[in-house]
Structure formats: structure tokens, C-alpha cells
Amino acid sequence: MAERKLILVTNDDGLGARGIAALTEAMLPLGEVVVVAPSEAQSGMSQAITVKHPLRVRQAALNGCISYAINGTPTDCVKLAFNQLLVRKPDLLVSGINHGSNSSTSVLYSGTLGAALEGAVNGIPSIGFSLLSYDQRADLEAAQYYAGRIAAAVLKEGLPKYTCLNVNVPEGKPDEIKGARICRQTRGHWQEEFDRRTDPAGREYYWLTGKYFNSEPDAEDTDEWALHNNYVAVVPLHTDLTSFSTLEKIKNWKV
């Protein structure tokens, strides 16, 4: 009998978030599920690793799966899972379901995708899932449905080495969504609008806020276009940041 698939589940909203409970549930029919996730919310942590303080592992429970909570980043969770907590390398890593979009350049700041990229660095097929709503009561049904379908496809077909998928899903029911589109990352950026306040002692402080600007709103092959048109957006990412077109342009620089 073939060994059951081993699936590692993590996230950046922490082990107590609704998104990871929904994702774990969607993975149960596909194999043996182990959860290794941050004990606290780790939004915006990108692919950060913890070097200043030691990491602690606490056994936990989620949907009856072997589960661990870590006082670190999503990437710390993946590293600890691969090196210490799992009996073997998993067949699949899934991260999320994040509460809030990680499309376009948001992927650069996302802890959810940081974990998926860490899986990719280590040669494990990996997927980050995010829901287009920050509402803690948001309807996760479509995200959960597509998580199951896309994870099953990756388990069956595999992914090229050093790549992962960035999946964003509109809120709602599965039949309210037009389907999934394979896309590229939209060009765009966040325009910061720091909220400047004064504390009771009279000292200034800033909260980071901002608005997203899409540099190519009409490009139909992008994830932003897909999401605006009520599709699930699936973007394959890789961990090689080399700009080969720039390399060609600057290769004769004398520095």
C-alpha cells in the first residue's frame, strides 16, 4: 500500500485563526496533516527568521491533527518542522488561509507567502492561500473549496523545483466564483499613508497604513485583474530573484 501523503500546514495569522482551521480541514481528505504555526499573529513578516531570541515549541491541537505552536515567524515554523518536528519531508506545504489579500507585490511582505517560499527553497511543493477579506467573520467557503482542489492538483501533478503557488480567493460561496486563472504577479506598489499621532506623554508616533496602486489595471494576465473579475488567482512564484534582463544590460559595466 502506498504511504499516505504528508502535508504540513502553517500560516501567519497564528494557530488560533479561523483560516488555518479551514485549511487544515480541507487537507484532511488528502493525507496525513501536521500543523506547525506561529502561536501569535505574524502578519507582514515576509520571509523573516528569528535570530535574536530562542524558539520554543508548544504542543497544541487543531482538528485532531498533530499540532505545534511556535513563538516565531512562519518561516521559523517551516524550518523547525523540516528539521525537528516532522518524521520526513512533507509531500506538500500549505500556508494560510490568510485573512486579507496577498496579490501583486503584497507577496513581498506576506508571512503566509514567506512560508510557502521557504518550502520552495527546500524543494517542497508549496502553496500560500489568502482570502480577499480582513473581516474575521468572512465567508471562507470558496477559499476552502479551492484550497482542496488546488492542493489535490499539486499532489498529483507536482510543481517544478524551487517554485510555489500564490493563490488568492474572493470571498463567498464556490458557485459565486467564475473559476481559477493561472496569472502573473501584477506590477504595483503600496502608497504609504502613515497615521501620525501623539501619545499621552506628548511624543509622536506613526501607524503604517497605505493604499495599493495597480500599475497595469487592464492587463488580463495578472492576478489583480483575475480577482477584480471574480476569479481565483493562481500565480506561480520562484525563489530566484535574479533579473536576467538587467543582467544583460549591465554586464559590461566597469566597476
Add this chain to the structure above:
Amino acid sequence: MAERKLILVTNDDGLGARGIAALTEAMLPLGEVVVVAPSEAQSGMSQAITVKHPLRVRQAALNGCISYAINGTPTDCVKLAFNQLLVRKPDLLVSGINHGSNSSTSVLYSGTLGAALEGAVNGIPSIGFSLLSYDQRADLEAAQYYAGRIAAAVLKEGLPKYTCLNVNVPEGKPDEIKGARICRQTRGHWQEEFDRRTDPAGREYYWLTGKYFNSEPDAEDTDEWALHNNYVAVVPLHTDLTSFSTLEKIKNWKV
């Protein structure tokens, strides 16, 4: 008379590090320099942003330049500089000089390069500089020399939009190094070796440590090869993580 170039200097080792003093000094002949850097060390912070606590700005002094210390990540520093602290967008962003290599996939975890990628996202020509030594007394002379030369080249030639340079420099004097090579990011990964200890209360904890494995040690077009052969390695990076080859392979998936 042409306006002087405006250069933003940041890092991830914090405003008190020797590397940022050396980098600031190297920039002074090239334009007006403003320093916005973390107040404390932020190694391994990748492109993380701070959403859990507010940011505070403290005026400081470094080499006679207008300087600010921020209780946040390198990327926070760049965002605050662009949005609140600089009178106009800078002509160049430089980050470093990091104490320790950021070649190959280390770029994914590096706060130094997180800041440079944040500059690139915002369309600012940006460069991250790192020295191949963690020794706090390391000889920064070659790194400082090449920082000046490469920054001057970028100010003169520009960089394609949404790209930055990742520059790693061997330790030593400029004339001990063979020159600079334009390279691609080496394929490789860190093999974690968590250091498992027991605290005085009998509870286990882990320190993250590891060894780097190069998957293509003989590839002469890579940054690792350049550094092993005593060259400065210059890798152009971009912020589009899309794997276009994977996109082609999976575009007909029915999910």
C-alpha cells in the same frame, strides 16, 4: 546648477553598526546623504513591515548627515523615509554595509536586501552591500571602495525600474580583490541545524543555526563562484517573483 543627488542610506544592523558609518562615508562625495536606519539590529528581517506596534522616529547623527533612528525594520525605515522624512524621492537608496554575506538565497531572509527591494518596488535605484565577514572588527575598506564605485555607476547609468543590485564583497583591501563580476543568484539553501537546549526551568528551546549548501558550485556565472574566487559579486534583482516557465507548464490545469 544641477541639484545635488539625494542619497538615502539604511541598513539592518542598526544605526550604531560600523558598516553603515563606512557606507555613509563612501556616499558623501556623491551627493546629499540622509540616513534612516533601525535603532536596533534587525538581521534576518527580510522585507518585513511592522503592523503590531507604532513606529517612533528619533533624530540622530552619523558622519554629520541628517539621520533618523526608527524602532522598526529596514523596510519600515524606507517607507517612513519616502513618505515622511525626505523632502523628495531620493536618486539612490543604499543599504548596508551588512556584517555577513547575503549571497545566493540568503537574499530572501536579508533585512539589508529587504530595504533595497523596497526601494526597487518604489522605482528608486537601490543597492544592498554586504561584507563576507561577521567579525565586528572586519576590514571594511574594499567594501567601502566598491560601494562608492558601484553607487557612482548607478547614479550615472540608472537601473531598470523595479530592480536593485545585491553586492557582496570579500573582506580585505581593494587591491587584494580581482574586481567586480555581474552574476546571477546561486541556487542553494540553508540546512538548518537547530541548537536544542534546556533552560534553568527545565524547558526546551532552540537556537536557529545552519550551514549553507551550494547546489551548483561549479557555475561560473553565479555570485557564490565569484566570491569564492575573490571577486565582488553584483547580482541584479527584481521584485516580480512570477515563475514564467512554471506558468507555461501549469496554464492548462483545470482547478
